[in-house]
Amino acid sequence: MSRTAALPDAWEPKVRAVLASVRPDLARRPLRPLGAGHESVALLLDAESDTYVLRFPRGETGAASIAREARLLPELAGTLGVPIPRFAFTAPNPLGPGSFCCYPIVPGESLDEEDWHARGLLDEPETARRVAELIEAIHAFPVERARELGVPEVDLRARHTRELPRVHAEVVPLLPPDEARRLVAAYERYLGDDGNFVAPPTLIHADLSLDHLLVDGTRITGLIDFGDVRIGDPDYDLCYLWPETNPAFVRRLQEHRGRRLDARLEGKLRFWELADPVSDVLYGIEHGMPDVRDEGVDLLTTLLAP
Template sequence: MMIWNVALPDDWESRVRSALANVRDDLARGALHPLGAGMESVALRLDPPDGDGGTSFVLRFPYNEDGAEGIACEAALLPELAEHLPLPIPRFAFTAPNPLGPGEFCCYPAVPGESLSEEDWHRRGLLDEPAPIRRIAALIDAIHAFPVGRARELGVPESDPRAEFGERLDLLRAEVVPALPSSESRTLVAAFEDYIGDDACFDYEPVLIHADISLDHLLVTGTDVTGLIDFGDTTIGDPDYDLCYLWSETGPGFTQRLQELRGVPFTDRLQRKLRFWELADAAADVLHGIEHGHSEFRDESLAVLRGLLTQRGSGSNAEASHGYTADVR
């Protein structure tokens, strides 16, 4: 979900054009523009040469093995998943050997709409418009309705959140806890232990989930959502997890309205899980910054984590501890 800058090698453009020429020479002559980067891949936009009509494409290049595995999974899943969804998603034109890292890169016609920051969503009042929340509800339900057995056949991995968060807690104890004040470290460890030890948190029927539904991945045209991108984290897992980034970015009020539209209860248990996942995601960002030597990203993520720990340790109510009210940001 997080968008941050990654330095491309000096000769990135010549490498990319050469890779494109090996597949489609016409694309190698297009105009290339960096779009942004996540934790596992960098994206470029490929527009037709000046004055030429035609289709714009998005190119995604993984720069680690996780990113390469994600693109391979998308290449198998998305052609079938697209037929089940009410809005456009990436439809790969091709994958080819990656000139900037491991595995293969993908190329797909640009999905309709604009990627907006969280701030722009709020500034434009899109969370209060009737269309976006209906589109998001329909997208989540349609993804979750995709046959799980077929997803497994297509190679979609299945998550084991209890084991995964247990492993993350071990890393946090080693890498992050020593850097925190004792009160914050106790709050962090207790939050993980409470989640991992609560059987109710793992009482769910596994479904296909996007696992990264954030506002910047919901493409917007006017005041409506017109596409969904970035399926690199797709897995079979807890359906509630598809709410975690929306909860962080929009607050409890929007999440509750979304659940009401879907006909799904907005329970205390759900809210506890979402608050934990928000905390765990910030902790994962800190670990990522440490592991990859991104000191600025590490420090920014640590500040977010400490703010969440302070709110959590204050004993305030759910919405106050989240840092939002239902209707005001």
Template sequence: MTSLPSLTSFSEGWDSEARLVEGRWVERRPRRPEVARQLHTEVRLLPWLAPQLPLPVPAPTVTCTEPLLVRHELVPGEALTTPDVAQARRLGGFLCALHAADPAEAVRRGTPPAERVREQRTAMVAEFDSRVLPLLPAERRESAAALLAEVAALPAHTLVHGDLGPEHILTRDGELTGVIDFGDVHIGDPAIDLAWALNGTPPAFADALATAYAASPQLRQRALVWHQLGPWHEVTHGLDLDDAEIVRGGVDGILDRLDDGT
């Protein structure tokens, strides 16, 4: 009698259901139609992109079309918790390679193009202006509105991960082992991938990564803008859930990060 494959469910994700099969394969099913489109993009993009990068990334393939099921080999490791200088240099090299990838070819493989990204960014800024700005203290709204104006004017010309934080950077025994979760990949501002790395990490890590990446002062300033924008998403998420605690935490985060820019 053939034994059934060993299955392990991951924590419930908002976009996809995921499970580990036989300790080696990650299988993902989309929860919503737009996520299916995203997974198809990953199937077309990541196998092309992976050989260009100095760290492993998922390279999914379609194993079933109806309903959609994609599979990729597990990228080993645990989320980064104690970033150090050696890891910063390695991550800086990874980002250099990622941002050097051909954006035109990435768009041909389904990556959201710059024009669509700018449209979505305009809509995002308008939502933040109407839903979040009125929740801030009156004396802070001018600086907050100036931040939104900066976001609206940011460039979009480079293939970016789009959601690069410690939970998506994997390590084992102190070494970086891979980068995961490319669901927000798009043609955008390379500074978005530096937001956490330069502003949410110890100074030694941030300086080492900036050196490895050769980040200009202008790029570092744009990374700060993206970092300051992060809690605005938390506020709208809380509003959508009608969760006052999440909203309060997001507002506090906005005010704290605005102070970081003064």
């Protein structure tokens, strides 16, 4: 969650009223905004013995994510070597649809990409190994059990095939002609190569970025933000680390996993690096958020420049 928390009027008495009904000991404790994403907004609650995160879905997609996490995370937590969110409770959402969740804050500090580089954390010998272990543990979770718990499966070929007409109609007109041609060509190369879609699907975090890996000093101490968890291409769990780190780091990470950073994987990662801001542009257009649209266009123009 990186955007400013946008809270509705009179949010605090509504939240405190629900807390009073489910956890009276928390109802009068200090509350403060933590941040917001497209699908949810989060508060921090300071209790006597712990600090809690309260996450409130903004729409039906966010509500479905929290319900899914409530089923999956208790089983997944026991398979990972670091803490992840463990819901203390869920309760009816006073600020929107579905239920909100409350969990003790996961230990560690969330750092942005610049801080990871400035602190030299990517050069620490244990960092790539630890991230590799986390990815492998998530991917090892039984796929059939994930399906039973309601984790949806994503077909990236179908998703980006459906997306391509919107790219032509809505994104291409916003780009310089040469960059627009390169973007369409990237989609066509990715979608036209059958080898990009042969990996057996696994459970994936699907939002594995540096700011979701919590750290204390040089140690990774937690992993957060499982709202996008899916069953899909295991390579997708590298798609945010690729632009945020560097090829050398991803190569080391792959070596710890007993795998290679080969030309095919690099091609997929370079495509997903483009597809992410495309999604932001389309989201910004669809939801009337010109700042999100324009940030996506700016990033695409930079990535597609010769």
